[in-house]
Amino acid sequence: MSGVDTRHIPRDSLFLMATVRLAGDDAEHRVKVRNLSAGGMMAEGDLRVERGSRLAVELRAVGWVDGVVAWVQDKRFGIAFSDEIDPKAVRAPVTTGDARAPRYTRPAGLPGADASRLRKL
Template identity: 45%
Template structure:
């Protein structure tokens, strides 16, 4: 598996041609630590091809291997890139198409 590292957010290419490379979203998801039996509910606040930022109810260890279930995409593996005050940055192991999540969010409204 490829690990994107801590610069994943700055280095991510825009999926829709925009300059930022990140899409602001407000969607619920499930996140689990690899090997854990249960998942926690989280709120995804932005997503890019290489990672996401989520709000979560409890801390996760830095560099922990995780999986997050994204609507329209499914379970995606990654690692905790950073964490602060109830938020976590996740670097995906493989790029996703964030437009799928944005389209799912738009369809659910």
């Protein structure tokens, strides 16, 4: 990673989960995404990483993205992506066509659904 200060680049604060795989290790680790930009993200988790470690992160609606650990502080660390992504795609609402989406994120009123089977809260 270069010594260029990129803190001025716009980033979105958000909270979602992602999967991280360290280079040379098939184990997958769940981390919280704290903020995200086209060029990188801040992650938080119990994964022990070092600055300069190569890894890949799986982001919803984007897929696997290669990157390098830019900084580490306690359980938080920054990842600089090898290629820019579209951060808006990651934040986009979950669609009904995404079979991997948890049931509670899918709308209840799907076309063709029997409304008499829905319960009022």
